């Protein structure tokens with residue numbers, strides 16, 4: 001079968017399985033199969049796939065038709081200015097989360113040597129993007145999951161940041177190491193009851209541990225805020241991602257833990273998403 005016919009039949013298959021981006025996805029997965037860019041694919045439609053290529057492509061299309069996100073199939077995702085290695089042990093980096101990087105760069109324009117802690121570091125995309133932008137900042141990332149830490153260590157290495165970042169396997173409750181100028185976190189914040197309403201690509205494939213915020217979605221945020229108030233220096237900044245409906249509750253929580261709210265930013269869908277605060 002040639003490239004064009006394989007893509008055509010993949011389109012049909014993905015469409016039948018309600019994959020909205022079927023045209024793009026079938027081309028991207030062909031690029032992945034042949035390890036060539038999309039331009040090559042479109043210019044060489046008549047080239048015949050060998051058996052191994054055909055089987056690999058079919059396998060990728062099978063997985064995509066079951067809803068597995070493209071980012072997991074490719075094993076990478078672009079975030080801020082870099083491509084990050086990912087696998088299904090970590091949440092796929094979201095463009096909305098770039099708000100944390102943006103806000104960090106804004107407040108720290110003239111600051112140097114800040115110590116940064118990322119609670120629930122995941123793929124490392126937030127912390128490592130900040131460290132790449134700010135050449136003398138030092139990073140610490142913690143995560144409860146061992147497998148996740150493997151991923152962020154690989155990313156740190158690939159970006160040449162291993163020397164400026166330390167990773168610890170730890171639950172937030174048990175972490176008491178150091179004092180930080182900046183704490184960032186994108187904790188699990190989806191209400192347990194609402195998990196089932198997430199897109200099937202999300203709920204069937206992304207780690208529930210990184211999404212499930214317990215009842216009201218606020219259980220993990222509560223722990224993160226409380227602990228951050230102990231780990232942060234006076235006048236230190238705390239930047240947190242929240243769910244669309246948590247602005248009031250989280251503001252109250254922050255105030256009760258000695259934080260002043262500088263601003264709450266909206267994401268691309270105009271939902272409240274990112275809280276910037278300062279420890280008084």
Ligand code: GLN
Pocket residue numbers: 094186187188189190202210211212
């Ligand atoms: N923004 C993610 C989603 O809704 C959730 C991330 C999180 O819980 N921290 O898909």
